[in-house]
Amino acid sequence: QVQLIESGGESVTPGSSLTLSCTASERTFGVYAVGWFRQAPGKEREFVAAISRYGHSTPFADSVKGRFGISRDYKNTVFLEMHSLKPEDTAVYYCAASPNENGGLYSHDYTSWGQGTQVTVSS
Numbered sequence: 001q002v003q004l005i006e007s008g009g010e011s012v013t014p015g016s017s018l019t020l021s022c023t024a025s026e027r028t029f030g031v032y033a034v035g036w037f038r039q040a041p042g043k044e045r046e047f048v049a050a051i052s053r054y055g056h057s058t059p060f061a062d063s064v065k066g067r068f069g070i071s072r073d074y075k076n077t078v079f080l081e082m083h084s085l086k087p088e089d090t091a092v093y094y095c096a097a098s099p100n101e102n103g104g105l106y107s108h109d110y111t112s113w114g115q116g117t118q119v120t121v122s123s
Helices: 027-031
Strands: 004-007 019-024 033-039 046-051 069-072 078-081 091-098 117-121
Touching: 004 033, 004 046, 004 091, 019 033, 019 091, 027 078, 046 069, 046 078
Parallel strands: none
Antiparallel strands: 004 019, 019 078, 033 046, 033 091, 069 078, 091 117
16 A cells, blocks of 8 residues: 655645645555545545546546546646635545556545545535
8 A cells, every 4th residue: 555645735825726645655556546535524425536547537526516626647646626615625635545547436446545634614
């Protein structure tokens, strides 16, 4: 399993932008598809976005489509770019790695997880 570390989470006001980073311990991070999930207090963890091994596929949850972007540098980092943030985006954000070329939309598609980074959107 690959070790993942998320960073970039902070408290922001509605309408702000934020970029989260997911950094891997391996130089072979490029062989994995990577997904971002989030979990709000009292709610189940939900899919946010993913990027396939070669970057050809980038599905997004309907709730973030048009506001969030995902990219990777093919070294060891994947980025989640978040714009027009809303209070309902408040959650702990997790990145995860999958050996499947396209990753997937479900938690069970991923084999390695980070510890999470807190994003709070509040006025």
